[in-house]
Amino acid sequence: MSWTTVADLLGLVFLLMGAMLCLVAGIGLLRFPDLLTRMHAGTKPQVLGVLLVILGVGLRTRSGLDVGMLVLIGVFQLLTIPAGAHMVGRAGFRTGQVELADIHLGSRGRRLQPGAAPPGPSPAAGGQSGTGMPDRPQG
């Protein structure tokens, strides 16, 4: 067996592991009861699954340009996934879809209530209350 055959088979194994992570995410999204646990399950293929898949693709197509593009894909995934997950989790907390009894808030438990205005200057009347989010002091 030459090393190209070994790299091909290793790439296939990495692809299979990425596909298994996707299946785990699907099962978790169906079975888990809460928004935060579903986010926990759904982030698996977005990080480790995609990294395994691009590792498998890089092991099978071994040219320089393809490997560069695969590195770019991994970097972009690692940059954009925390932003999206943070926005979704924050929106879920602010619209009251996260049970406060399920999470440990520590010393912030009394200050932060879902759907309530954060501490600070009281929000002006009106504002963008139609969005379901508390008005924040600008700047």
Add this chain to the structure above:
Amino acid sequence: MSLDLVETVLAWMIGGLLALSALLVLIRITIGPSVLDRVVGSDTLVSIVICSLGAQAALTDGSTTLPLLISLSLVGFMGSVAVARFVAKDRDPEVPK
């Protein structure tokens, strides 16, 4: 057991697992009681599409879909950020949590 047979079996397993996971995520997007559950499901579906296109590029030795993967991994989170910014308090009323 020859090498081609191993590659064929592994390719079918990869495709089957990806299709099954996409089906499960689609069920969650359909029945998800709130908008944010559907957003999480669609995010996961985008990453499954990225995995599928990567597997297709690896199994057919064609690198024409890799720029598509770059653009998907760049802008795939825009929709979830936009929905999460403007989401309101709503939930499907007849579905228990």
